[in-house]
Amino acid sequence: MPSLPDVMTPALETLAPAGQPAPAPQEANRDALVEWLLRTGDNALILGQRLSEWCGHAPALEEDIALANQALDLIGQCQLWLGLAGAVEGRGRTADDLAFLRDAGAFRNLLLVERPNRDFGHTLMRQFLFDAFHLELLEAARASSDPRIAEIAAKAWKEAAYHLERSADLVVRLGDGSAESHDRMQAALAALWSFTGEMFTDDDHDRALADAGVMPLPSSLRPAWDRTVAQVLDEATLTHPGEVWQQGITDMGGGKRGVHSEHLGHLLAQMQFLQRAYPGARW
Amino acid sequence: MYAQLVTTEGGTPREGMSDQERAFQERIDRNEKIEPKEWMPEGYRKTLIRQIGQHAHSEIVGQLPEGNWIGRAPTLERKAILLAKVQDEAGHGLYLYSAAETLGVSRDELLEALHSGKMKYSSIFNYPTLTWADMGAVGWLVDGAAIMNQVPLQRTSYGPYARAMIRICKEESFHQRQGYDIMMKMCAGTPEQKAMAQDALNRFWYPSLMMFGPSDKDSVHSEQSMAWKIKMNTNDELRQRFVDQTVPQAEYLGLTVPDPDLRWNEDKGGYDFSEPDWSEFYAVIAGNGPCNAERLGARVKAWEDGAWFRDGLMAHADKARARRVAAE
Ligand SMILES: [Fe+2]
Ligand SMILES: [Fe+2]
Numbered sequence: 001m002p003s004l005p006d007v008m009t010p011a012l013e014t015l016a017p018a019g020q021p022a023p024a025p026q027e028a029n030r031d032a033l034v035e036w037l038l039r040t041g042d043n044a045l046i047l048g049q050r051l052s053e054w055c056g057h058a059p060a061l062e063e064d065i066a067l068a069n070q071a072l073d074l075i076g077q078c079q080l081w082l083g084l085a086g087a088v089e090g091r092g093r094t095a096d097d098l099a100f101l102r103d104a105g106a107f108r109n110l111l112l113v114e115r116p117n118r119d120f121g122h123t124l125m126r127q128f129l130f131d132a133f134h135l136e137l138l139e140a141a142r143a144s145s146d147p148r149i150a151e152i153a154a155k156a157w158k159e160a161a162y163h164l165e166r167s168a169d170l171v172v173r174l175g176d177g178s179a180e181s182h183d184r185m186q187a188a189l190a191a192l193w194s195f196t197g198e199m200f201t202d203d204d205h206d207r208a209l210a211d212a213g214v215m216p217l218p219s220s221l222r223p224a225w226d227r228t229v230a231q232v233l234d235e236a237t238l239t240h241p242g243e244v245w246q247q248g249i250t251d252m253g254g255g256k257r258g259v260h261s262e263h264l265g266h267l268l269a270q271m272q273f274l275q276r277a278y279p280g281a282r283w
Numbered sequence: 284m285y286a287q288l289v290t291t292e293g294g295t296p297r298e299g300m301s302d303q304e305r306a307f308q309e310r311i312d313r314n315e316k317i318e319p320k321e322w323m324p325e326g327y328r329k330t331l332i333r334q335i336g337q338h339a340h341s342e343i344v345g346q347l348p349e350g351n352w353i354g355r356a357p358t359l360e361r362k363a364i365l366l367a368k369v370q371d372e373a374g375h376g377l378y379l380y381s382a383a384e385t386l387g388v389s390r391d392e393l394l395e396a397l398h399s400g401k402m403k404y405s406s407i408f409n410y411p412t413l414t415w416a417d418m419g420a421v422g423w424l425v426d427g428a429a430i431m432n433q434v435p436l437q438r439t440s441y442g443p444y445a446r447a448m449i450r451i452c453k454e455e456s457f458h459q460r461q462g463y464d465i466m467m468k469m470c471a472g473t474p475e476q477k478a479m480a481q482d483a484l485n486r487f488w489y490p491s492l493m494m495f496g497p498s499d500k501d502s503v504h505s506e507q508s509m510a511w512k513i514k515m516n517t518n519d520e521l522r523q524r525f526v527d528q529t530v531p532q533a534e535y536l537g538l539t540v541p542d543p544d545l546r547w548n549e550d551k552g553g554y555d556f557s558e559p560d561w562s563e564f565y566a567v568i569a570g571n572g573p574c575n576a577e578r579l580g581a582r583v584k585a586w587e588d589g590a591w592f593r594d595g596l597m598a599h600a601d602k603a604r605a606r607r608v609a610a611e
Contacts, residue, residue: 045359052353052362055369056346057581059589061377061390064346068370075363082359096358120592173599174592181595274357274415281473283357283415283465 027088032208033146034089035108036215038098039256040137041081042109044156045099046264047130048074049271050117059120066166070127073159080152100275104264111248111255112195114264118188121174121181125188128171131164132228133199136221145213168232175236186238197246198254200225285341285405285429286334287496287518288568292326294507311512316442319385327511331441332386333402334513336393339379340404342372344397344578348412349421357415364461365418371454378450382443398583406564409572410490416469416476420483422462424491424529430455431525432495435515444513463532470536477537484533485541489559495522497561527553 027033051071058064082095093101112130117123138160141153174181200222202210209215233240253259274283295304304324310317317323346369353369356362380390396402407425412418433455437448469480496502496518508514526545533540540556548555566572 049354052366055350055353055366056343056373057350057585059585059592061343061373061380063589063592064343064373065370065377068366068373072363072366072370075359075366079359079363096360099359100357120589174595176599176602177595178591178598180591181598184591184595270354273355278473278475281357281476283361283468283472 029208029212029214030088030090032205032212033214034085035205036209037081037085037088037149038108039110040141041078041085041095041098042107043113043130043134044074044081045078046107046109046267047113047127048072048078049267050113050115051123051127053117054120054123063120067123070163070166073156073163077152077156077159080155084148084152096275100272104260104268105258107255107260107264107268108258109255109260109264110195110198111261112192112198114255114261114267115192115195116263118191119184121184122188122191124167124170124174125185126192127163128167128232129192129196129229131160131167132225132232133196133221134160135164136224137218140216140221144215149214164228168228171232171238172236175233175238182237185236189233189238190241193241194244194247198248198256201249201254201256203256285345285432285494286337287405287494288403289330289334289337289508291330291505291508294324294326294510308510311440311510314438314512315440316445317440318442326507327513328386330508330511331444331513332383332388334508335379335383335386335444336388336396336402337404339376339383339393340397340402341408342376342379344404344408344582345372345425347578347581348408348410348574349418351412352415352418355415356418361418361465368422368458368461371458375447375451375454378447382441382447385443394586398579398586400570400579403568404578405494406567406572407490407494408578409567409574410486411574413486414479414483416466416479416483417487419462419465419469419480420487422458422460423466423532424462424484424487425494426455426458426462427529428491428494428525430459431521431528438512438515440512466536466538470538480536481538484538488541489563492522492525492556492559493561493564493567495519495525497564498558501561523553526556530554 048071051067051074054064054067055071056064058067078099079095082098086093086095086098110130112126115122115126135157138153138157141149142157144150144153171185175185176182200218202217202219206215206217210217230240248254248256248259255261255264274281295301297305297308300308303322307317307322307324307327317327349365349369349372353362353365356365380393383393384390393402397404407428412421430452433448433452437445437452439445439448466480466483469476499505499517499519502518505514505517509517530540530545542557545554545556547553567575570576
């Protein structure tokens with residue numbers, strides 16, 4: 001773009017005292033809040049991106065529609081969470097800036113949601129394991145003392161409840177379906193299970209928000225998730241994987257702290273391509 | 284169009300019609316709707332199955348060229364709009380397969396015919412989407428051409444087809460608007476964006492004109508389809524309307540339609556324009572377009588890879604039924 005003066009933009013210096021832009025009021029727990037909003041928004045964004053890869057390739061027309069619908073819900077949620085993250089952060093970044101202009105290390109999503117789609121069984125199992133967590137998280141967030149969080153969570157909760165209903169139902173039907181569908185669902189469960197522990201780890205940011213009464217600790221969501229998962233796996237005639245080494249829960253990393261799998265970089269390379277190739281263009 | 288080369292079964296000339304056939308034709312002439320359980324000539328039924336089936340296949344294959352850019356949509360809002368649009372197309376496929384089912388053909392049978400190459404889908408979806416501007420051009424031109432064809436089909440003689448068209452048309456205008464909106468943004472953007480928009484128009488112009496099917500003089504049996512009111516206008520009429528509507532829209536964008544012979548003809552009150560290269564059209568229909576192998580291959584792969592999923596659900600339904608019976 002040639003840098004022509006934009007005559008429609010009011011001159012900032014006439015609006016604010018000379019040279020002194022008013023600093024945004026510092027929020028209590030700002031860093032922890034931004035972290036939590038990025039984690040929640042990035043989960044929605046990355047999983048939405050993954051689901052949209054199925055568009056036109058699903059095993060039945062009804063599934064094409066259902067997955068696109070979930071992807072749409074998740075992209076919509078991510079716009080709200082990331083929009084709020086940018087506002088709280090106070091550096092003028094929009095939801096789009098956060099989605100398209102951060103590198104992998106600045107993403108805060110769980111390792112689980114960046115797992116590749118593989119077969120439809122993996123996609124559904126990943127969805128179920130996440131939905132069961134997501135619903136508990138949003139249930140807690142609906143009761144947050146921060147009204148901005150509570151408001152977004154109330155809307156997202158309804159969608160997550162429907163997503164869980166659907167993914168749990170399909171896990172049951174395919175687990176307790178044909179021999180092949182059972183085996184595929186069991187294999188998907190085995191492949192994904194070691195990425196579930198990260199959902200319930202607590203770190204300093206989590207503790208700061210818990211102390212402030214904004215959000216309960218992630219670890220406190222575990223019992224309800226365990227119950228849902230055990231019940232659905234049982235009904236699906238799938239074997240619970242039991243105690244398995246969990247990825248991303250040591251001090252060395254995990255998606256919540258920006259240490260991702262190799263998969264995320266490729267996902268972002270695709271997702272961010274246009275914004276990176278044509279910096280500053282408007283679409 | 285989405286059904287652009289439908290072979291029409293021969294009908295019976297009016298003088299040779301049986302009483303039943305004559306009564307049927309008279310109902311159509313009075314603009315009465317024919318409903319599923321009612322008597323209809325076999326040729327009418329077969330032609331409709333071909334036409335609705337081809338239309339349905341076009342909707343689902345049509346997910347692919349735009350699906351190609353969902354992952355790369357440049358903003359979250361554009362991603363959401365494109366997802367919603369492609370999801371609509373899948374929904375259109377669903378309505379149309381249901382309409383075809385009322386004529387006694389199952390969705391699986393129709394898909395089998397698509398996968399084996401026995402049935403076709405619109406030639407337009409065998410062209411690649413190479414840049415983001417193609418999302419604009421597809422919405423503007425391809426959905427625009429679809430609307431041109433489908434609005435009259437809301438009055439088609441077969442009730443379930445007409446009702447499917449009414450639902451579909453409501454959504455198509457949103458599709459066209461989002462496409463044109465992308466074009467407006469691109470044309471008001473950087474020189475590179477504007478160039479992408481022009482390039483997209485260059486590549487999609489003639490393939491869009493082909494969507495209406497061959498010229499009237501080469502359309503076989505099209506009068507019979509018009510007598511049955513399953514085709515409401517001739518191919519050339521619709522193509523002319525499309526050009527007349529689209530040229531001013533291109534001018535508004537500041538884009539050049541890639542046709543040196545395009546000019547306004549005061550006498551006919553429409554544009555004169557060049558015909559697309561029909562040998563290319565027949566080559567694409569025959570399977571030799573730039574993306575035929577990818578498009579059909581992707582659909583076949585989705586179907587085959589999904590077999591275990593569909594079988595698994597059936598197996599579960601059988602088990603559940605058996606358990607219910609055992610419990611009684
Ligand atoms: Fe459509
Ligand atoms: Fe459309």
